[in-house]
Amino acid sequence: MKHLDEYRDPALAHALAAELRAAARHPWTLMEVCGGQTHTILKSGLPALLPPGIELVHGPGCPVCVTSIGLIDTAVELCLRPGVTVTSFGDMMRVPGSRQSLLEARAEGGDARVVYSPLDALKLAQKDPNHEVVFFAVGFETTAPATAMAVWQAAQTGVSNFSLLVAHVLVPPALRAIFAAGRSGVQALLAPGHVCAVTGFEDYEALARDHRLPVVVTGFEPADLLEGILLAVRQLESGRAEVENQYARAVRREGNPQARQVVSDVFEAADREWRGLGVMPGGGLRLRPDFASFDAQNRFKTAGNAHKSPVLCHAGDVLLGRLRPPACPAFGRECSPAHPLGAPMVSSEGACAAYFHYGQ
């Protein structure tokens, strides 16, 4: 398949690995931010191609994994109310809240449905104006434009039975908080290419400058990742700390201006709890006052729940790259994709699920 197969070419991968072996003279620790990158790394067996001393740790780039238990509890509470349907992407259905997941709530009579886009949720609301439809809006900057567009369309067309439970998170503020707290031990960053395709990478330039951190905007195929690692290692070996764009076929420095505009028309940055990591200043989105009537938490006056992660789950350490999933005592025992204790074992971008499916 064009634009795919060429980035999965074994000969290219081995050539990049040889260049990497020649470039790496010291041990370095790199973090790939996105869970999609983690899955490619493990599925493709890239660790076996890396020179000794080059270590990859997995970052917090799984929006399902960092959605707070409180928001999941709120979604569960809403779907159990008569006349309310909660919609979201498939992964969100199985993520455990403090008492149950949306799927378990559905088994008790709740109305929770999978949709493929926020516009599908809006269509559901338009079909039955007497029924409240809530879209549980989870995702990074990549999915925020579609959510913003759904709210904008609802406002334009006067749909009043559609609302959002907003769980969108922003990557750069969270990375800034993690590196400012000195919690990582990471020396270079592979930034998420899909996020940067929307936002551009100006925010990452500040991160590179302030923390003396080489940053490489990197794609998702094996050759992308090997080239991203190579560029980062070359920066480290030469003492540079700047942003380079490996994913130039999809990412421009300024990102996608139209997508950025619709997001900033509808949303503004706000502090946000990241599951396992605590409150990240400016680490999420909330609806602007002009669109406050579409905020499900205002509309339904939800209770807000006291919430705790299961004692056995170390998702916070996994998301910070401090613990490899197989080192979690519950991995593959109490916790598996069939019976997940934490979101990283559920999500298609979760690091624990990646290790479970692909091993090391």
Ligand code: SF4
């Ligand atoms: S293996 Fe399961 S219990 Fe352990 S950190 Fe991952 S999700 Fe949590």
